[in-house]
Amino acid sequence: MHIVILDGYTENPGDLSWDGFSALGTLTVYDRTKPEQILTRIGDAEIVITNKTPLDENTIMQAPNIRYIGVLATGYNVVDVNAATKKGIVVSNIPTYGxxxxxxxxxxxxxxxxxxxxxxxxxxxxxxxxxxxxxxxxxxxxxxxxxxxxxxxxxxxxxxxxxxxxxxxxxxxxxxxxxxxxxxxxxxxxxxxxxxxxxxxxxxxxxxxxxxxxxxxxxxxxxxxxxxxxxxxxxxxxxxxxxxxxxxxxxxxxxxxxxxxxxxxxxxxxxxxxxxxxxTPHISWAPKESRQRLMDIAVENLKAFLVGKSRNVVNA
CATH class of the missing domain: 3.40.50.720 (NAD(P)-binding Rossmann-like Domain)
Structure with a gap:
């Protein structure tokens, strides 16, 4: 299973570990992804993790294998949830961490x-x-x-x-x-x-x-x-x-x-x-402790999805 993280830098600029995700599949982490790079970087990935990189209807419909989208935030307006639902893709967020x-x-x-x-x-x-x-x-x-x-x-x-x-x-x-x-x-x-x-x-x-x-x-x-x-x-x-x-x-x-x-x-x-x-530059959420909590919840969300018990689903 291929997991792609499209914009991992703000969540983890180097002081946290991605090991929780890498234990669940083949992991590719990008610090940042430009709009024109999104589809290419998703490629054949089944699991896509995003923070602020937008996943619009066009992207969701063209990406061949996505089964799950995890949002590294509480707000999930970066994802076209209706398009994901039409395609049978589960979308989860992090409802509380900070x-x-x-x-x-x-x-x-x-x-x-x-x-x-x-x-x-x-x-x-x-x-x-x-x-x-x-x-x-x-x-x-x-x-x-x-x-x-x-x-x-x-x-x-x-x-x-x-x-x-x-x-x-x-x-x-x-x-x-x-x-x-x-x-x-x-x-x-x-x-x-x-x-x-x-x-x-x-x-x-x-x-x-x-x-x-x-x-x-x-x-x-x-x-x-x-x-x-x-x-x-x-x-x-x-x-x-x-x-x-x-x-x-x-x-x-x-x-x-x-x-x-x-x-x-x-x-x-x-x-x-x-x-x-x-x-200030939108940093209320950013202490290491709250980012670690966010990371832990995101990993648990994916684990739950993989065993058929999805949680924190925004398009249930």
Missing amino acids: TDAVAQFAFALLLEIAHHVQHHSDAVKQGRWTSCPDFCFWDYPLIELAGKTMGIIGYGRIGRATARIARAFGMQVIAYDVMQNPDYQDVYRSLDELLAQSDVISLHCPLFEETRGIINKDSIARMKDGVIILNNSRGPLIVEQDLADALNRGKVYAAGLDVVSSEPIAEDNPLLSAKNCLI
């Missing part, structure tokens, strides 16, 4: 906004503290989180993990979610209530048509002046020009973003020049 890492990163963004740690460390190393006439200095307003309200849009696993950290900092937590869990009724608010009451808004919802652009000029207008917005979920949840405009006029104090609408980020993205906007 919950704690993503929640932790949301607070990494928030704490940098609150304290500008890197900026002040750089200033010290540039000699500014040595030459300072006072015993300390700061270049930005410093923010204490205790007593502030965090509004979480999307109260699933990651949203709840973020809430636990927020409470540890002494923050009040409120949440909005279309699918409400009866165990958390005391937390839920309407979207309008959340927008009006939150000092910090953190996005942790999936990208559906009803959530696309949920942060826009109209929803921003209903927020507190000086709100902080965090997004390490999905870029298209935010209308980026609207957020950039709100940052530049001070309605939104700051934004911490690990995702944008098009990745890698386009050079004309308005958020690149917006005031008080932190942008």
